Amino acid sequence: MNPALYINGQWQDGQGDEQLSPCDPSLGQVIARLQGASAQQIDLAVTAARQALGPWRSLSGSQRGHYLHSFAHELERRRSTLLELQMRNNGKPRHEASVDLDDAIATFTYYAGLAQQLDATPNREVPLSAPGFQAHCRAEALGVVGLIVPWNFPLVTSAWKIAPALAAGCTVVLKPSEVTPLIEQVYAEIAETLGLPPGVLNIVVGASTVGAALSAHPGLDKLSFTGSNPVGQKVMHSCAEHCRPVTLELGGKSPILVFEDCDLDQAVEWIIAGFCWNAGQMCSATSRLLVHEAIADSLLQRLTQALERLRVGNPQHQEVDMGPLTCEAQYRKVLDYFAIARDEGLVCLTGGEALAEPGWFVSPTVYDQVPGDSRLWREEIFGPVLCARRFSTEAEALALANDSAFGLVATVISADLARAERLAAALEVGHVWINSIQAVFVETSWGGTKGSGIGRELGPWGLAAYQSLKHVTRCLG
Known part of the structure; x- marks a missing residue:
């Protein structure tokens, strides 16, 4: 040593x-x-x-x-x-x-x-x-x-x-x-x-x-x-x-709000980056997806297809999009949440399982129509796990987004910039991205509210x- x-x-x-x-x-x-x-x-x-x-x-x-x-x-x-x-x-x-x-x-x-x-x-x-x-x-x-x-x-x-x-x-x-x-x-x-x-x-x-x-x-x-x-x-x-x-x-349990006027393919890219970067091991992971009901089915279909194309593997041996969870304890924790999701009867669109690798790999995972009292909706998982819910109005989306013990970040995806700025002002978080990946610059502040x-x-x-x-x-x- x-x-x-x-x-x-x-x-x-x-x-x-x-x-x-x-x-x-x-x-x-x-x-x-x-x-x-x-x-x-x-x-x-x-x-x-x-x-x-x-x-x-x-x-x-x-x-x-x-x-x-x-x-x-x-x-x-x-x-x-x-x-x-x-x-x-x-x-x-x-x-x-x-x-x-x-x-x-x-x-x-x-x-x-x-x-x-x-x-x-x-x-x-x-x-x-x-x-x-x-x-x-x-x-x-x-x-x-x-x-x-x-x-x-x-x-x-x-x-x-x-x-x-x-x-x-x-x-x-x-x-x-x-x-x-x-x-x-x-x-x-x-x-x-x-x-x-x-x-x-x-x-x-x-x-x-x-x-x-x-x-x-x-x-x-x-x-x-x-x-x-x-x-x-x-x-x-x-x-x-x-x-x-x-x-x-x-910690965080951050929302990403997707409105009906968005570009679906671009939205899918930003959603994936928000919860799969670093295998989801981010306090800022936007792991609560709030999507307008008019586009929910179409968006989730594209999202599921895109996630199933992600390359998950050993970064030292191949070009990959997502690597493993960093430690065994975190791997076990994520598997426990998969078990909780099964016990709660959540609808799994993709993933929800460990991958057949020698290391600590899990599949990118999406659960749909997750109720607000679900542990997966409310607790920080620290893995590539996304929970989705639908909304019909801007006010409903904002209320769902702010209904959390955490307040670190949020993302708003909408072609209506006035609406996006209005939401950014009302979201109870420390940092908001509008139509963007989670770009963090040293010149901006970092930190949150609530827990x-x-x-x-x-x-x-x-x-x-x-x-x-x-x-x-x-x-x-």
Whole structure:
């Protein structure tokens, strides 16, 4: 086993009790073994970040931005290796792995630019209504931040957190998912290559106990978590004990609304992208299809035919449209939902079964006329499973879309742009696409309402999430 922890600029062997066994999900085979961190090593990582904080946040924004530009360059330089590793450890098709890498590169580049802009306005004057006083505000680094990321978009989600945190002047302790710890280690390799000051970026691996220990550590000034709602609740509880700010990007059960004036073939393409990308393992999956009754039968027929043409298989051996589920636990969970659908008597138009592959493959699946109290309609499945219902009016579609415990994203498909914009304004979510795939740009915000989380990532809002405001007021008399 190679050293898997990166603490204070040094690689270390894990000293915890748990061993990680990341797998190739296309084969269901272990590809590495890593020893997780001990509680003492988590403490060492937080201590190293604390010691590095003063010098790091004292650098100019341009100096920090230079490091971030270099991260982007090094990610690009490692493109071939990172694509292969994502295909092997995540099961992503090559084109999806490439999109993820481009996203990570764009994120570091964007926040490098924002870091450099910080030098221009260190203090912002604040107009006051009372005479005789003057005030200005400063945006300062929050401090030492803990980052916990999931296994579905490891390279991307970590970039969304590391880049703005470093740009703001924070120092970082990152805990990757135990399912995909290999991909995240590239950030430690790059930090070492660039000569990033020791302690600015620390990486500790391990299972849920390591994440729990990190989120409960009293030495953190903030924690940012992306993952499931049950774990997010535990993270929030840990942060509450310390009155610590927290960003939570949690689950979703998002709607896609398709109106009778759409282009059916184009709609089918967008629907498939919304729930089959990354084998449906997306918090933003638009897995609740609301389709106007006038086109429902025709649309679902075309959708079913298109799904049955999708190429599902090992991305390392063939050109595929969809790979496997990333871990066995998720595979078993999706199979459980197939069983629930059978118990509920749902109408399955296609799929609903495991595929005869050596790895963790399931078929893209569509259930029609799913009632609102079905578990498949209301619960996040995290697999390529779509539930469809019909509507007759815009008001009905909106009510069905908003009737959810989650509020992350939504998609509206309609030739009537005024209607689409009207719905976008009324949908209770954090991001709406109109006549589009789920194109996510680093300049826009990311996050949701209701049970989908707290706070925003990306854009200037992502930087602000790692800053605190300080106002300075002085008397002129």
